Amino acid sequence: MSETSGITAGAPEPTPTVSAPAAAPAAAPVPTEAPSEGLTNMSISDTAPPAPQPGGTPAVDTPTPTTEPTPAPKPASETAAPSAAPAADAVATPTKPILATTPASGKAAPAATSTAQPDSKEEVEPQNALTGKFTPAEWKALKEFRDKIPAIVTDAYSDSPADKKPTTLDLWGVPIHPDVKDARTSVILMKFLRARNLNPTSAGEMLTATIRWRAIFKVDEAVKEEFPEKVFGSLAHISGVDREGRPVVYNLYGANKDLQAVFGDVQRFLRWRVKLMEECVTRLDFSTVDQMVQVHDYAGVSMRDRDANSKNAASEATSIFQNHYPEFLSRKFFINVPSLLSWIFWLFKSLVAARTFAKMSVVGSGHHEIKKALSEVIDENQIPKRYGGLADGF
Secondary structure (H helix, E strand, C coil): CCCCCCCCCCCCCCCCCCCCCCCCCCCCCCCCCCCHHHHHHCCCCCCCCCCCCCCCCCCCCCCCCCCCCCCCCCCCCCCCCCCCHHHHHHHCCCCCCCCCCCCCCEEECCCCCCEEEEEEECCCCCCCCHHHHHHHCHHHHHHHHHHCHHHHHHHHHHCCCCCCCCCCEEEEEEECCCCCCHHHHHHHHHHHHHHHHCCCCCCHHHHHHHHHHHHHHHHHHHHHHCHHHHHCCCEEEEEEEEECCCCEEEEEECCCCHHHHHCHHHHHHHHHHHHHHHHHHHHCCCCCCEEEEEEEEEECCCCCCHHHHHHHCCCHHHHEEEEHCCCCEEEEEEECCHHHHHHHHHHHHHHHHHHHHHHHEECCCCCHHHHHCCCCCCCCHHHHHHHCCCECCC
16 A cells, blocks of 8 residues: 555445455555645655545445345445455454555554644844844844854954953943843944945954954043043034934034144044044933934134144044944034035045935035024924024033
8 A cells, every 4th residue: 555545435345245256456546646845844644644535446346135235335424434455464443444554664653643843933032123123134144143243252352362352242331242132232233234234244344343443442441531621622512312312413623723732632632532422322222222413513614724633633533433333323414514615525425335425414504504404303492502493502
């Protein structure tokens, strides 16, 4: 009998009065079909035997009627009587169905018992408002990237003394490790992935460089460092939030005309600027908010105000924020921009990634024009009065 053949119901055995006795014919084989794709990995017990078809009972000689007619066989749906067995194996228990056997062992296979193992459930990812916006492609890249973290940390600290190599890593107060289940970790790692077009290898290189830079620059020490208020105090302010709760930082490039005091020590300027950036990052919870809005005010700035040190400082600061603070910018407004600087800005467009340039807006001068531009993302009561809003500001 075939492994997949069904049990034929119903026909009675011939009586000894048949004129030409012969062995009962074997059950008709079930036609073989190519298995469907979904069954290729299932055992024989995964599939119930096919139900007998009308007319599928093997032909047998009809016995000569006696005083009482032989009752007609019941339909297959009303009886589970087994079919006639071959003469050589004619020992059957009529009250139990004959079980299908495997050719190798001849033992009865458990009926209707599935051997297919259930698919193991994927580990549930911790979620927050920001991870809920990740696309399937981003999740796929993130899982691959996360598996690389131990090797990335090892590589980043490969030149450090053995007793100073950290076993864990924190960035902006968030643990970075594949074994730590924190949705904020996913948010930070996604920043590096998005900055590198979801390429886990490139994102890993960026993260490695960031870890090394933070150690060399001594960011944690810069955050605690005190800078002269009279030099830097008027240059930047964190004031208010946009409609999504993102902090808004204002940089006033013309607030201090003493360029030597501001840019004479480029490294000191950079350390002050990094401290300001880190203070902005502390306003982010990485659960609902992970970006900021920047407003660059060029009031009082002219081309004559740009000396070699200021150009060098601006170039280095741009490199730091581009390479080590990925995807922290939601929008950037350039306000009170002189006509000449505005023209240079549009030339600069070809050097900036389209995705980054789309976040930038160049605005002229005057309360009405500035307020109109800032109101795209900031409520009036969060805009400082000096820019046409209602907030006290700075």
